[in-house]
Amino acid sequence: MAYDLFLGCVIPARLPFLEASARLVFEKLGIKLNDLEGFSCCPDPTGIELIDHKTWLALGARNLSLCNENRGVMSLCSGCVETLKGVNYSLNKSKEIKDEVNTILQSVNKSYDGKVKVKHFAEVLYENLDKVKENIVKPLEGFKIAAHYGCHYLRPSEIINWDDPLDPVSIDEIIEILGAESINYDLKLECCGNPVEKSDEELSLQMIDNKLCAILKAGANCVALVCPACFQQFDFKQRTLNKEKDSNYNLPIFYLSELIALAFGYEPEDLGFRYHRNRPNDLFKTIGFNT
Amino acid sequence: MANKSKSALVIGGGIAGIQAALDLADMNIHVHMVEKKPCIGGRMAQLDKTFPTNDCSICILAPKLSECFRHPNITLYTYSEVQKVDGSIGNFSAEILKRARYVKEDECINCGDCAEKCPMRVDDIFDRQLRKRRAIYMYYLQGVPAVMTIDKENCLWFTKEACRICEKVCEREAIDFDQEDEIIQLDNIGSIIVATGYNLIEDINSNVLKEYGYAKYKNVVSALEFERMLSASGPQGGHIKRLSDGEPPKRIAFLQCIGSRSNRGKQYCSSICCMYTTKEAMIAFEHNNELESYVFYIDMRAGGKGFQSFLSRGKAEYHINYIKSKIGHIDIDKNKNPIITYENLDSGEIKQLKVDLVVLATCIIPPKGIEKLAEVLKIELDDYNFIKTPPFFPFETSREGIYTCGCVHEPMDIPNSVAEASSAAGKAAEIIKRG
Amino acid sequence: MSVINFKLRNEVLKHNASLSYCYQCSTCSGACPVALETQGKYNPRKIIEMAILGFIDKIIEEQQSSVWLCSTCQTCVELCPQNVELTEIFILIKNRSFDAGKVPEAFISQGKAILENGIAIPYSRATNSRRESMNLPEIKTAPVEEIQKIMRETKFEEKIPEEKT
Numbered sequence: 001m002a003y004d005l006f007l008g009c010v011i012p013a014r015l016p017f018l019e020a021s022a023r024l025v026f027e028k029l030g031i032k033l034n035d036l037e038g039f040s041c042c043p044d045p046t047g048i049e050l051i052d053h054k055t056w057l058a059l060g061a062r063n064l065s066l067c068n069e070n071r072g073v074m075s076l077c078s079g080c081v082e083t084l085k086g087v088n089y090s091l092n093k094s095k096e097i098k099d100e101v102n103t104i105l106q107s108v109n110k111s112y113d114g115k116v117k118v119k120h121f122a123e124v125l126y127e128n129l130d131k132v133k134e135n136i137v138k139p140l141e142g143f144k145i146a147a148h149y150g151c152h153y154l155r156p157s158e159i160i161n162w163d164d165p166l167d168p169v170s171i172d173e174i175i176e177i178l179g180a181e182s183i184n185y186d187l188k189l190e191c192c193g194n195p196v197e198k199s200d201e202e203l204s205l206q207m208i209d210n211k212l213c214a215i216l217k218a219g220a221n222c223v224a225l226v227c228p229a230c231f232q233q234f235d236f237k238q239r240t241l242n243k244e245k246d247s248n249y250n251l252p253i254f255y256l257s258e259l260i261a262l263a264f265g266y267e268p269e270d271l272g273f274r275y276h277r278n279r280p281n282d283l284f285k286t287i288g289f290n291t
Numbered sequence: 292m293a294n295k296s297k298s299a300l301v302i303g304g305g306i307a308g309i310q311a312a313l314d315l316a317d318m319n320i321h322v323h324m325v326e327k328k329p330c331i332g333g334r335m336a337q338l339d340k341t342f343p344t345n346d347c348s349i350c351i352l353a354p355k356l357s358e359c360f361r362h363p364n365i366t367l368y369t370y371s372e373v374q375k376v377d378g379s380i381g382n383f384s385a386e387i388l389k390r391a392r393y394v395k396e397d398e399c400i401n402c403g404d405c406a407e408k409c410p411m412r413v414d415d416i417f418d419r420q421l422r423k424r425r426a427i428y429m430y431y432l433q434g435v436p437a438v439m440t441i442d443k444e445n446c447l448w449f450t451k452e453a454c455r456i457c458e459k460v461c462e463r464e465a466i467d468f469d470q471e472d473e474i475i476q477l478d479n480i481g482s483i484i485v486a487t488g489y490n491l492i493e494d495i496n497s498n499v500l501k502e503y504g505y506a507k508y509k510n511v512v513s514a515l516e517f518e519r520m521l522s523a524s525g526p527q528g529g530h531i532k533r534l535s536d537g538e539p540p541k542r543i544a545f546l547q548c549i550g551s552r553s554n555r556g557k558q559y560c561s562s563i564c565c566m567y568t569t570k571e572a573m574i575a576f577e578h579n580n581e582l583e584s585y586v587f588y589i590d591m592r593a594g595g596k597g598f599q600s601f602l603s604r605g606k607a608e609y610h611i612n613y614i615k616s617k618i619g620h621i622d623i624d625k626n627k628n629p630i631i632t633y634e635n636l637d638s639g640e641i642k643q644l645k646v647d648l649v650v651l652a653t654c655i656i657p658p659k660g661i662e663k664l665a666e667v668l669k670i671e672l673d674d675y676n677f678i679k680t681p682p683f684f685p686f687e688t689s690r691e692g693i694y695t696c697g698c699v700h701e702p703m704d705i706p707n708s709v710a711e712a713s714s715a716a717g718k719a720a721e722i723i724k725r726g
Numbered sequence: 727m728s729v730i731n732f733k734l735r736n737e738v739l740k741h742n743a744s745l746s747y748c749y750q751c752s753t754c755s756g757a758c759p760v761a762l763e764t765q766g767k768y769n770p771r772k773i774i775e776m777a778i779l780g781f782i783d784k785i786i787e788e789q790q791s792s793v794w795l796c797s798t799c800q801t802c803v804e805l806c807p808q809n810v811e812l813t814e815i816f817i818l819i820k821n822r823s824f825d826a827g828k829v830p831e832a833f834i835s836q837g838k839a840i841l842e843n844g845i846a847i848p849y850s851r852a853t854n855s856r857r858e859s860m861n862l863p864e865i866k867t868a869p870v871e872e873i874q875k876i877m878r879e880t881k882f883e884e885k886i887p888e889e890k891t
Contacts (some may be wrong), residue, residue, distance in 0.1 A: 012857070012865050013847040020860045040868035041846040046798050047836040050817055051824035055880040059840075062868075062876060104879045108872045155800035156813070165804045166620070167501050186622070190759050191799035198832035199794040206763055207797070272860055502805065548751075553807030589751040617751035619805035632762060634755040640766040641755060 002032035003074040003124065004067045006084065009041050010228040011076055017272025018228060022076050022121060022257040024271075028264050029131045031124065034071065039063050042075075042083040045152065046195035046229070049083070057097065058104045060087035065105065065112040072117035074124055076257070078227035082152040082160065084118040089159045120153060122226045122256055123162055126170045129177060137265040139179025142287030145259070146183050146220035147171040148211070148234070150227040151191050171256065175224060178263045185218035187211055194233040205244070208237045212249055221283055222252040224259055231255060235277045252280035262289075297481030297723045298323055299716075300385055302373050302664070305333020306705055307697030308486035309355050310712035311719070316364035318720050323477055324359065325368045325387055327660075330434030331356055333488050334698075337417060337431075337515060339522040341705055342570040343601040349433050349524075356435040368475070369436060376483070376668050380692025381722055383480040391470035393441040394427075398465035401429060401437040405457035405466065413445045415526070419516045421534075422526035427457045427466075432524045441466075481723035482692045484715045485678060486708075487664065489698035491515060492550040492557070492654040499556040502620040503549065503651055509535040510627055511649045514545075514567060521574050531578055533648055535627040539579060540647035544631050545572060546618045547588040551654035557675060562702040564652035565592045569605040571650065576609040584611045585644065587618045587633060595706065621649060655702040668693055677701060686715040694718050730780035738777060738818050745815050747808040748774050754802035754812060760795050768795040770802050770812055777815060786823045793819050794830055827887045834886060841877055841886075844868040 011019050026033055040059055043049065049056040060083050067073040075081045091098040091114040102111050125132060149168050157165035166189065172182040193207025212234070215223060225231050231253060238249035253276065261271055273280055283289070297320075301312045304326030312322045324331070335341070338348035359365055368389055375386035409425035417431045418424075426446040427439050447454035448468060458466040493500055493513050504511045510533050512520070523529035533540055545568045550556030565588065572584040591613060593599045605611040616633040623629055629649045634641055657676040665672050671679040671689040678700040679689055685701065686694050696711035697703065703711070739745055755761045755771040773793055776785050785793055793816050802812045823829055839846050845867050857864070877883055 007865065009846040012862075013845075013849055013853050016853070016857045016860055016862055020862055023862070035863060035865075037866045038868045038872075040844045040873050041840050043840065044836060044846060047833060047846065048840065050794075050798075050820045051829055051833050051837060052880065052882050052885065053817055053821055055877055055882045058876050058880055059873065062872075104876060107879050108875050151797070151799035151801075156803050156811075164501075165800075189801075191797045191801075193759075193797060196760065196795060196797045198836075199792075199830045203760065203763060203795065207759065210763070275856075548807070554809045555805070555807060589749065615752070616756055617753045617807070619753035619757040632756045634752040634761070634766060634769065634771060636752065638766070639769055639772065641758075641761045641764075641769075643762075 001030070002034060002071050003119070004036050004071050005033040006036060006039060006042070006063065006067075006073050006075040006080055008075060008077045008080040008228075009044070010232070015228050015231060017275045018076065018231065018255045018257060021255060021261040021266075021271050024266055025257050025260045025264065028135050029128060031128070033074070034068070036066050036073075038066060042080040045079050045083045045086065047198070056083070057087055057090060057101050060084060061091065061101045061112040062105060062108070062110055064088070064116045065110045067116045069115050072119060074119045074121055076121050076228070078120060078150050078152040079229055081118060081120040085161070086159050088114050088116070088118060120162065120226065122153070122170060122174070125174060125256070125260070129174070132174070132260065133177055136178065136263045138263055140259060140263055140289070141179055142289060143180035143259075144183050144219060144221045145175050145180050145224045145254075146185050146215040146218065146222070147175055147188070147224045148192065148230060149189065150225065150230045153226055171224060171226065174256065175259070178259060180259070183215075183218050183220040185220065186214040192230045192233040194229040204233070205237060205240060208233050209241055209245065209247070212238065212241070212251060216251065221287070222254055222280065224254055224256055226256050238278055250278055250282075252276065252278050252283045254280070296321065297381070297479050298477070299719050299723060300325070300373070300383065300477065300480045300483045301486065302483065303333070303486035303488060303697075303699070304328070304331030304359075304369065305486060305488045305697065306335045306352065306355070307488070307708040307712040308333070308484070309359050310709045311484045311486060311696060311716040312359055312365055313355065313362070314713050314716035315720055316362045318724075319364065320720055320723050322365045323368065323385075323387075323480070324365055325371050325373050327370075327372055327487075328430055329370045329392065329438075329440040330430040330436065331359060331367065331369060332431065332434060335705060336433070337518060339518055339525075340570060340574055342566045343595070343597040345570060345573060353433055356433070360435045367436065370440060373664070373667060374474075378480070381481055381725075383483060383692065384476070384478045385480060385483075387475040387477060389473040389475055391472050392438065393443070393466065393468055393470050394439045395465045395467050396436060396438045398463045399438045400463060401439065402462075403429070404460045404462070405439060408456045408460050410454065410456070411445050411447060413442060418519050418526045419513070421516060421519055439465075482694065482719035483668070484719055485664070485668065485670070485688065485693065485695045485699060486697045486712065486715075487658050487661070487699045489655045489702065490658050492656050494659070495656065497550055497556060499550045499553065500651070500653075503546065503649070504621050504623065504629075505651060508621070508623050508627065508629065509533070510623075510629055510647065511621060511651065513651050513653045514564065514571065515653075517571055517650045521571065521578070529578070531575060538647070541579070541581060542583045542646045543572070543575060543585070543648045543650060544629065544644065544646040545584065545586045545650045545652060547586065547652045548617055549651040549653045552589065557654050557656065559675065559702070560592065561652070561654045562592070563655070563704045566595075566598060566601065566704065568650070568652050569602055569611065572611045573605055573609045576611075582610070584609070585631075585646070586611060586613050587616055587631065588613065589615070589617045595704065655698060658699060661699070686711055686718060692722060729783065731783050732780055734782045734822065735777065735780040738782065738815060741818055742811055742815050744809055744811045745774065745777055748778060748810045749808060750775060751807065753805050753807060757801045757805050759799060759801070760797055764795065770796070773819075774810065774812060774815065777819065782819060782822065785819055786826055786828055793823070825885060837882065837886060841874060841883060842870070844870045844873040
């Protein structure tokens with residue numbers, strides 16, 4: 001099994017450790033990842049798409065034109081998945097749009113017919129749960145994980161076409177297979193607030209404050225994510241909140257791939273936890289996770 | 292005589308079927324009435340009161356049930372189903388499967404001794420699974436015929452060849468495990484009326500109910516469940532209690548258009564919910580004068596006679612708060628109290644209301660088995676699987692000689708069902724009287 | 727006094743007919759996390775109402791309680807009984823807002839970054855050394871000229887307001 005790997009902007013530049021854990025996990029699963037050359041920003045469905053839809057379609061289609069139809073493409077970022085799936089949806093829904101976009105692509109000698117399949121890395125993991133289970137050597141006992149699905153991983157369901165948009169289970173199921181406990185909490189499906197940051201920083205901060213508060217109230221000791229925008233919101237903003245709002249947040253934030261890598265037996269040092277703003281060392285000590 | 296008098300076949304023993312049968316019988320036409328459940332009465336028997344008069348439902352229904360049972364021109368087949376229909380207008384023949392009740396209808400006096408001793412507990416469908424009945428049971432308290440029925444699928448004798456306690460305690464020796472299903476052939480049927488009523492969207496476990504936590508949160512119930520909770524003969528004896536802790540609710544939110552007027556459920560309007568919600572809120576207020584009721588709606592549809600003033604009364608005399616804001620989802624706090632988030636359209640503020648109980652006005656859908664029945668009768672269904680009727684003749688089906696009335700072809704209230712029943716009976720009689 | 731911009735409204739309707747399906751039930755505003763947080767100051771139902779009535783210019787002018795506060799969580803779209811594609815409609819309105827030069831700074835910065843680098847977050851030396859330390863392969867992103875060519879075809883470049891620093 002092999003997929004083209006679409007990395008997007010945020011992970012390779014700001015959060016390379018998330019990429020590292022993902023590569024290790026898929027290697028262990030025997031799923032080959034083919035690095036795409038020459039990709040651009042997907043483009044950001046919470047950025048460029050909002051100011052110029054046509055540019056968004058064109059750049060997105062260009063990215064997809066680099067992919068291999070037989071392999072399909074996988075991304076580590078919910079935003080990129082939404083864009084790529086969204087571009088496919090638009091092109092396949094309207095011939096007019098497909099023609100318009102291809103006219104633009106012609107100017108750079110490219111074309112795209114809307115046939116490349118796009119998957120989120122969590123989709124691929126979920127489809128290979130048996131293989132994941134086989135490779136677990138260190139079940140994540142003592143981890144009380146609050147799963148944050150985020151928004152673009154699920155919605156709009158007509159485009160994403162994956163988990164239930166209002167009552168999802170995929171990440172919870174993966175967490176349980178890893179031997180951890182998935183904690184239910186208020187506001188579980190609420191947005192982390194990252195996209196609002198571009199328009200109103202205070203509002204964005206308030207939204208992540210609400211989520212962190214609810215997660216702690218429910219007794220979770222860490223969070224699992226599948227989106228780098230959410231990751232930045234959850235990991236980076238705790239410090240901001242502690243400064244501005246007198247809170248005392250110190251909640252370790254994990255990417256799903258990092259959790260799986262830990263369960264596969266990779267050492268925390270090799271996974272770049274030192275680059276997290278809220279390091280999980282105390283958590284590991286408290287729950288006696290063998291490091 | 293040139294030929295034997297033709298009879299009519301009425302399929303469905305709810306208020307529409309009953310009215311049609313009585314009308315035909317009073318015209319001296321013999322009626323065969325077939326009802327799937329052990330007793331006739333249908334949905335109206337499940338209601339506590341009816342709008343807009345808030346009359347006791349069973350009080351209005353019961354005399355009609357008795358009349359149906361005793362009428363010399365009506366042959367009642369309960370616990371039965373129409374399996375086959377042949378022929379054409381003026382000359383149908385039908386095959387009825389009469390299921391064995393394993394109880395002698397002529398001997399049983401509905402004393403209840405058998406049910407008291409029966410060891411099995413089964414979800415009571417009449418009470419919307421809010422309580423358990425026995426394997427030998429009376430479908431509902433005032434049911435007609437007033438005869439017990441043994442539910443073969445849950446009876447220990449049929450499943451494990453054990454028990455038979457009911458037989459031992461019955462003083463009338465009315466239990467008969469040797470009874471068998473009967474196939475009854477009916478000929479010389481002039482016309483047929485289909486009045487098999489409706490189901491509700493929660494009966495098909497629709498996805499759209501998930502956001503409201505139906506079946507997940509104990510303090511979220513459907514309107515028909517709430518109707519049983521209000522009912523004196525219901526599972527709570529008429530005392531409204533929350534299912535989570537048995538406490539009486541002091542604040543109830545009624546949510547309208549659950550699964551109706553929606554691309555996520557059914558696109559049509561379920562027609563009766565705006566009225567029955569006001570009714571339920573009024574009755575609940577009569578049980579508890581301090582109750583606060585909140586109705587969350589898109590539009591309040593009150594088109595019939597006396598309907599609009601019914602709503603005004605609700606607001607003025609029963610302290611019902613009508614809030615125009617459809618609710619998309621429900622949150623729950625740690626004490627299992629539902630929280631409603633809504634927009635106050637006057638101020639534009641988003642507010643949150645904590646309530647003790649949520650009642651969902653769920654969408655009416657075609658009854659179970661409608662596809663099979665349509666095939667047997669060779670009549671067409673519409674896109675929603677209701678019986679297809681021409682727009683200006685809503686009692687006609689796609690087949691001559693077969694008529695319809697009531698909710699099986701379109702959601703409607705009791706007055707309209709009864710009016711349609713009489714019109715269908717008139718049409719059915721025309722064919723029979725023509726000879 | 728507000729003026730109805732029929733042309734703009736019809737343009738939105740042409741691109742997304744679902745705008746006309748709305749029957750103002752306010753399921754969206756009840757479900758919106760931003761509406762709850764801002765206590766109704768940001769209100770998706772109101773924005774759609776104004777769009778239906780043709781007051782799109784007003785939406786574009788009101789930067790504070792504006793359409794830009796939408797977090798694109800799509801909960802409204804998921805729950806809307808009439809399949810009104812709110813997020814798509816807001817995107818259309820935001821696109822027009824950009825054309826009119828009224829857009830929060832962060833979006834322009836991102837647009838410029840992509841125009842100049844092909845990606846939104848250019849790689850620094852620190853990025854590359856961190857990648858190396860984690861044994862990650864070197865990334866070959868898009869040739870900038872290609873991206874610029876496309877963004878010229880879509881006329882994106884012309885739309886960037888000049889005076890902003």
